[in-house]
Amino acid sequence: MTINEKQDELIEDFAFYTDWMEKYEYIIQLGKELPLIHDSYKTEEYIIKGCQSRVWLYPNMNEGKIDFTADSDAIITKGLVSLMVKVLSGHTPKEIASADLYFIDKIGLKEHLSPTRANGLLSMVKQMKLYAIALSA
Amino acid sequence: MTINEKQDELIEDFAFYTDWMEKYEYIIQLGKELPLIHDSYKTEEYIIKGCQSRVWLYPNMNEGKIDFTADSDAIITKGLVSLMVKVLSGHTPKEIASADLYFIDKIGLKEHLSPTRANGLLSMVKQMKLYAIALSA
Amino acid sequence: MLTLYIIMGSTELKKIDINKVRSDFPILKREVNGKPLVYLDNGATTQKPKQVIDAIIHYYEEMNSNVHRGVHYLSQISTDAFEVTRRKVKEFINAEHEHEVIITKGTTESINIIASCYGRAFIGKDDEIIISAMEHHSNIVPWQMLCDEKGCKLRIIPMTAEGDLDVETYKTLFSERTKLVSFTYVSNALGTINPVKEMIAIAHQHEVPVLLDGAQAVQHLKVDVQELNVDFFAFSGHKMYGPTGVGVLYGKENFLNNMPPYQGGGDMIKEVTLEKTTYNELPFKFEAGTPNIEAGIALANAIDYINELGLEAIKRHEDELLAYAIQELSKVKSIRFIGTAKEKSSVISFLIDGTHPYDIGVILDKLGIAVRTGHHCAQPVMDQFGIPGTVRASLAVYNTKEDVDVLVAGLNRAADMLL
Amino acid sequence: MLTLYIIMGSTELKKIDINKVRSDFPILKREVNGKPLVYLDNGATTQKPKQVIDAIIHYYEEMNSNVHRGVHYLSQISTDAFEVTRRKVKEFINAEHEHEVIITKGTTESINIIASCYGRAFIGKDDEIIISAMEHHSNIVPWQMLCDEKGCKLRIIPMTAEGDLDVETYKTLFSERTKLVSFTYVSNALGTINPVKEMIAIAHQHEVPVLLDGAQAVQHLKVDVQELNVDFFAFSGHKMYGPTGVGVLYGKENFLNNMPPYQGGGDMIKEVTLEKTTYNELPFKFEAGTPNIEAGIALANAIDYINELGLEAIKRHEDELLAYAIQELSKVKSIRFIGTAKEKSSVISFLIDGTHPYDIGVILDKLGIAVRTGHHCAQPVMDQFGIPGTVRASLAVYNTKEDVDVLVAGLNRAADMLL
């Protein structure tokens, strides 16, 4: 699936949940599917600091495509990270670098992407793109 | 006349003027009647600094009573000073020190007595009383 | 028996009419995420009653003008109103003189003024400043910056596992070189009410002046700076039902007179030439530039509001609510309270073991409940407890047992989802 | 001929609808001393349109919450709105980056931040700072305080008898030791518009950065900090139809990054331990403590208001009015204008020979006319002219020819009474 196909699939999935709480239950659920970062990478080098929760993210280049593994100390953040990883993992650096992540807005999570948010999601998206740019060079 | 009789007279005089402009014309008029301070006293020692206009005030002890002479660089301030001098001059330090200057309020000039006013009228009243206290010691 | 009734009668006199109070706060009628707002983030900032909002509107619609320099009517009435606030603040904290009340931007600025001005005048290399382990960053960083600049040192009053200051150790921190003590009246992270009167007296035995951070105190308990004999006192308008952008620095006349000014500009000067400038008298010496006139004026309305309710009545209402909240919260699965001091004000910090405060905060928010999560600008406190942060519910006079019930239900729901 | 019409047509497009504008400002409907208010004290502070007042009410009734640290909805929308202001300020002055915009208390604080932080980092003993002879006290006293502390020196750009800066002499003031130049864009006492672009370029030839005081500029003319290539720029919200207690410090990223922070406290830190603290990134590094959230947010509405009218249209309206005012005032007996620079903004300073400005001010006030009298926080300017002060009428977009006529009639009346 392309990045956009995955995004569209997620938009469809989320359309299912009309209630905020259900949506978050689903996000928490997704967090459990996150391919976890190896403990040896849970270091300063791979940390992305949000105001309140921390995220570790590791990009693994495999046959021209990047697979991300990650973790967070907060479950909801982990769910949000999981969404991003789902969408971007398994693609070429070029695809990742140029991806327009419209699904975040569409599934009603735009608020989490404001630069002043406590979860560091925006920094994470930026970091994923930076990795992609670096790895495509 | 006692201080209070003079105050009452002024209150009566001012009752005459219903219009602000007339009142101020009268104050300006009164300024011209102010017994002027001798030039040799127009020094730092006798100055009372308002934010915008300056007042010089000199107390002269004469047979147990104080006569004030004064001046100001602003005509309206001079009129206000003249009112005070009219009321307080020719009285004993004790009378001056204990005088309740209710006429200011009654003739509608209370605003000029606020500590934050630009004319320094309040400082002047304080200074007159300080002189009286000093001269009665 | 008769006596008892009379006492009860008189203490009953001033009881918070909670419906009336709630109706004073327009924002409490709003919904958040489709749920009625339950606002429990009062430690960060309180909501404003319409009496304060109306004062602001009135200011801009009828009075607005620059203060302290104008001859014209609007300037005069604005100046007078601004100075009324100073008088009301004086009475509110029972300062001896009006000119001991400096209008600032907030607690942070008030503390920075002391660090900068008292620091420049009286603190040098190898001198010592005592602060506590439970301070808000605003009462840590200014001193660290001063120490960096001057080469002075911080000594820290330790805190017990319950969140009480260790007064015995405090006594041992003084030396010849101690120049200032600065600590908080009430901890914003834990709610601890410190024994400030005793602690001030101890500092005075060593002839060291004390700055008290009152940011979390003035809205909850009656403060009398003369009775406390405190030398400097700082608080914020926005945490006491007043507007944002205004606060107070109280200082004893003698200290303020002997300190250099803080910022240079209009109002704080007596005479300016390009060669030499003389400074204005107190309080203006420390109030450079156009102040926050609107907020300065409306702060008086916040004080009036508190006075009309009565700080004793407010305290009784909040204490009852605090006791109820602790009782009900104790029933929540895996809850762990952080900060269990003997004397506590309206702050409850806690964790649900096995969850991250951020997760709790997000879920409560979706239920319309506003709490704060994180380190509450008191990272050293979190470090001592070995945690990244807490969930903090902080109460104000308009909170109710129903608010607590909604919070408890929300926490149970969050725990179900997260654990 | 056709071309001409098209040009006229397009410039005519945005014309100030003065009735509409006046109806936006509630205070203009009030009376003072029984007369309709004629507000000509805009240099001190402007009145506020209902768009700004409504934003404040909306903030307190629907949004109020502390910013930058909260997970909950109100905190998020307040933070977002506060950051919208930063973006709008960036666009308003055409800064390169949002984080070059620091929200302060006002011009005075903005200048003091540079004096303190740039001063601490880059200015030492025997260094020199250039300011001008027409500065507001807020752009004199901070430098004098710095000089007292550091042992540096002020060099003064002289002013001609007309109130123009002497640019030729300015060029000769630079030396190896010149570390900063600071002057005003528009003089608050005289209305002079300085040739700032040229003056900034001169400083840059000497590799000296420039701080520009924009307090009297941004409400009257379009400022583009990148085009001016100015290094620091300061202005106040309350003089541009915005609330009191908020202002802006713009600084080039590189300079701001290399300066130490100003106040210590919440928000300006990244990590705090009792041993060591790391500071936050721009812009937060310079924004310690709870900001003036309400005013920070409503400043965006003031900017919107100005943008909707259009600064060009505002300037044209004010310039016309200025020309009319000077023409009509010239007819007043014994009038003497102070400040007759070639390029002038909406400030008219004058004396009626033989009278004291205070007397004029009091009498105009009784006629409902608000002007400022005194030294306008620019005593050195008054000293140069050898006068204690002036009467100053300063214009804003809502002023009219009728206002000018009332002023002229009032002055004639005052002159009759006083002379």
Ligand SMILES: Cc1ncc(COP(=O)(O)O)c(C=O)c1O
């Ligand atoms: C040119 C100039 N600079 C600085 C200031 C100070 O501005 P504020 O009082 O808003 O800090 C003013 C206004 O009084 C001014 O006109």
Ligand SMILES: Cc1ncc(COP(=O)(O)O)c(C=O)c1O
């Ligand atoms: C104990 C304490 N001190 C200082 C502050 C700082 O107050 P402000 O942000 O209003 O300057 C706060 C509030 O955040 C506080 O709770």
